[in-house]
Every structure is written in C-alpha cells, then in structure tokens.
Amino acid sequence: MRRVSILGATGSIGQNTIDLIDRAPPGTFEVVALTGGRNVAQLAEDARRLGAAVAVTAHEEHLEELRAALDGSGVEAAAGQGALIEAAARPADWVMSAIVGAAGLAPGLAALEQGATLALANKESMVCAGPLVMATARRHGATVLPVDSEHSAVFQGLVGEDRAAVERIVITASGGAFRDWPLERLAHATPAEAATHPNWDMGQRITIDSASMFNKALEVIEARELFGVEPARIEVLVHPESIVHALVGFADGALMAHVGPPDMRHAIGYALNWPERRALPVERLDLAALGQLTFRAPDDRRYPALRLAREVMARGGLSGAAFNAAKEIALDGFIAGRIGFLEMAEVVEEVLSRLSSEPGRIDASFDLETVLHIDGSARRVAGQVISERTS
Numbered sequence: 012m013r014r015v016s017i018l019g020a021t022g023s024i025g026q027n028t029i030d031l032i033d034r035a036p037p038g039t040f041e042v043v044a045l046t047g048g049r050n051v052a053q054l055a056e057d058a059r060r061l062g063a064a065v066a067v068t069a070h071e072e073h074l075e076e077l078r079a080a081l082d083g084s085g086v087e088a089a090a091g092q093g094a095l096i097e098a099a100a101r102p103a104d105w106v107m108s109a110i111v112g113a114a115g116l117a118p119g120l121a122a123l124e125q126g127a128t129l130a131l132a133n134k135e136s137m138v139c140a141g142p143l144v145m146a147t148a149r150r151h152g153a154t155v156l157p158v159d160s161e162h163s164a165v166f167q168g169l170v171g172e173d174r175a176a177v178e179r180i181v182i183t184a185s186g187g188a189f190r191d192w193p194l195e196r197l198a199h200a201t202p203a204e205a206a207t208h209p210n211w212d213m214g215q216r217i218t219i220d221s222a223s224m225f226n227k228a229l230e231v232i233e234a235r236e237l238f239g240v241e242p243a244r245i246e247v248l249v250h251p252e253s254i255v256h257a258l259v260g261f262a263d264g265a266l267m268a269h270v271g272p273p274d275m276r277h278a279i280g281y282a283l284n285w286p287e288r289r290a291l292p293v294e295r296l297d298l299a300a301l302g303q304l305t306f307r308a309p310d311d312r313r314y315p316a317l318r319l320a321r322e323v324m325a326r327g328g329l330s331g332a333a334f335n336a337a338k339e340i341a342l343d344g345f346i347a348g349r350i351g352f353l354e355m356a357e358v359v360e361e362v363l364s365r366l367s368s369e370p371g372r373i374d375a376s377f378d379l380e381t382v383l384h385i386d387g388s389a390r391r392v393a394g395q396v397i398s399e400r401t402s
C-alpha cells in the first residue's frame with residue numbers, strides 16, 4: 012500500500028489526484044495528509060471519505076470550521092504554515108506538491124527531507140529555487156517526479172535513454188487565448204478574454220498565464236532545473252491542438268514525442284503509479300479522427316515572457332524567484348484592471364532590472380530564507396512599478 016499526502020488537495024491538481032485515488036482498487040493507497048486553503052468544506056469531505064490521518068488548512072482563522080467539519084471522523088485537524096510543513100513531513104511514500112505559488116516551496120522541501128517521492132505540480136518551486144529543491148532531494152535520497160504535462164512527457168521520453176545523447180528538449184504550448192489575435196489588439200485584451208483556454212480546463216490565473224505565455228516561461232525555467240539541460244537546448248513550439256506535450260531530440264536525430272489527450276490526470280496518474288504504468292481513466296486518442304497536428308514557432312513580439320525567461324536563465328541566481336514574484340503581482344494588476352495585458356511583461360522586466368541594479372540582491376546563494384526574501388522584495392518593487400504607472 013502506497014502512503015500518499017496531497018498538498019493543495021482542494022485545488023484543480025489536488026482534486027484530479029483525489030479522483031484517481033478514489034477510482035483505484037481498495038488497498039492501493041493510504042492517505043496520510045491532505046492540505047488546503049480556504050475551501051474547508053471540500054478538504055473535510057475528502058479527508059473523511061479517504062480516511063486521512065490529518066487535514067490542514069493554511070489559514071488559522073479556518074481551524075474551528077475545519078475541526079467542526081471533521082468532528083467524530085477521527086481525522087486530526089490543524090492549521091497554519093507550521094502545520095502545513097509538519098503535514099508534509101509526516102512519513103509518506105509519495106507527496107503531491109500542488110499548492111499554488113511560492114507558498115508551495117517550504118512544504119515541498121519538507122516532503123523531500125523525509126525522503127518521499129515528490130510529485131511536483133508546483134512549478135514555482137523549481138523556478139524560485141530549482142537548485143535548492145534538487146540538492147535537497149539528492150541529500151535525502153528523495154525523487155522529484157514532474158507533474159506538469161510537458162515535463163512529465165520529457166521525463167517519460169528520457170526513461171532508459173542515455174542522458175548524454177540528449178540534444179534538445181522541445182516543450183509545446185497551445186499559444187493560449189490570443190494566439191490568432193492581431194498583435195495590435197493585445198494591448199486591449201481583458202482578463203475575461205485571457206481566461207478562456209482553447210484546450211485545457213484550468214484555473215483563471217494559469218489560463219491567463221497561458222495567454223501571455225508566462226506559464227510557458229516558467230515551464231522553460233522548470234525544464235532547465237529538472238533536467239539539467241542548457242537553456243539553448245530548450246525550445247518552445249506552438250502546437251494549437253495540445254496533443255503532443257513535449258519532444259526529446261537525441262544525437263542521432265531521433266525525436267521522441269509524447270502524445271496524449273489534454274487531461275492532467277494522465278501526468279498525475281503516471282506520477283502516482285510510477286515506476287509502474289497502470290490503466291488511467293483518460294480518453295484514448297483517435298489520431299485518424301484528429302487528422303492533423305500543426306506546429307509553428309512562437310513569435311517573441313506576441314510573447315515577450317519567453318524572452319524574459321531566457322534572460323532569467325542567463326542570469327541565474329535568484330532571478331527566477333524575482334521573476335515569479337513580479338509575475339504574480341503583474342497578474343494581480345491585470346486581473347484588477349490596473350494594467351493592460353502587454354504591460355504585465357513590462358512590469359516584470361522593470362522589476363528584474365531594478366533588483367539586479369542592487370548588487371547581491373539577486374545573486375545571493377540559495378537557501379529558503381533568501382529565496383523568500385527576494386520573493387518579498389520583488390513583490391514590493393512590482394507593486395511600486397504598477398503604482399507609478401497608474402498614478
């Protein structure tokens with residue numbers, strides 16, 4: 012029986028993970044810890060049904076509500092940042108890291124420190140502190156399994172292969188809601204328009220990040236950290252159908268493509284059952300019915316976030332943490348109607364430039380405290396940049 016914990020159990024990735032656990036034959040999984048944020052009713056319902064040992068809300072003000080909802084169930088209730096980390100550190104074989112944002116970093120590290128396999132959906136951990144995550148995994152004999160569909164696809168493409176023969180990694184992007192819009196319309200795009208994804212059913216923020224390609228920019232940095240491939244060998248390809256998730260190119264010219272339906276339960280299920288492959292309740296593709304798959308190069312003018320990702324990788328250090336935090340604040344600003352769609356990249360670029368002009372702030376060494384410090388500084392500077400633009 013595999014002992015599993017799910018951090019971010021009430022979110023989209025968490026709920027898909029629970030769906031797979033619910034469908035598995037009895038006795039396959041034992042649920043140790045489930046964590047959530049404000050959706051206490053969902054957290055309590057899942058913890059009861061799955062017989063979790065502990066349920067944790069990130070917010071202390073929700074503890075009483077959680078306790079009441081779990082009354083008589085035998086499930087322990089806890090709240091707050093410390094409790095989240097303790098939940099991640101409870102002995103388990105497999106921990107899903109699906110908290111959104113930089114808040115996922117510390118609990119993910121705690122799971123690695125107990126030697127668990129970390130199924131990593133929280134790409135922000137790798138963007139902010141990839142070297143710290145990978146070093147922690149190595150030190151504790153833990154494994155990091157990617158859950159982002161593109162990275163899971165690359166991981167699967169590398170199984171049994173000679174890493175030294177990898178020439179390039181190609182991750183695909185749908186191109187998001189505006190891939191076919193005329194460039195001059197982008198400046199006036201609204202949050203509602205950006206939050207409509209052509210293929211994937213995801214939350215509002217990640218869907219807007221797909222339209223701006225900030226999501227892909229994070230994924231390029233994540234790929235570099237996960238697979239240790241030089242930035243110049245990581246390519247992005249626009250593939251509107253979202254059927255080919257990634258390709259791995261080898262020294263002999265072969266390109267191994269991962270082809271599957273756009274359903275996160277595939278990548279989650281692969282990680283959940285790894286190293287075995289078990290049947291998953293996902294659509295089986297009919298390629299003849301699909302008829303054709305199309306690809307095109309991304310246009311840097313449409314997607315400045317991709318250029319910024321390359322600059323972040325070239326600079327290294329803590330610039331990933333600054334990039335991620337500035338992007339979060341710029342996204343808040345766009346959703347709130349304070350800045351336009353194209354201004355998000357301008358704000359992020361300005362934050363990177365202001366922080367890098369202060370020696371030592373971005374190039375400091377990696378530890379959790381420094382990463383969180385840079386995260387906070389970048390959020391503050393991004394807030395200032397937006398205020399300057401709107402005043």
Ligand code: NDP
Pocket residue numbers: 018019020021022023024025046047048049050051069095108109110111112114132133134135158159160212213214217275
């Ligand atoms: P959601 O917003 O749907 O869920 C986020 C989860 O984190 C919820 O359980 C939420 O609790 C919890 N949470 C929010 N804020 C905090 C906090 N400060 N501290 C602790 N817990 C918190 O996100 P997704 O499931 O969409 O994404 C999760 C991660 O997976 C992200 O890093 C995302 O980039 C990545 N990812 C997502 C994909 C997708 O298809 N959705 C695809 C690939 C990667 P509550 O809701 O109860 O408040």
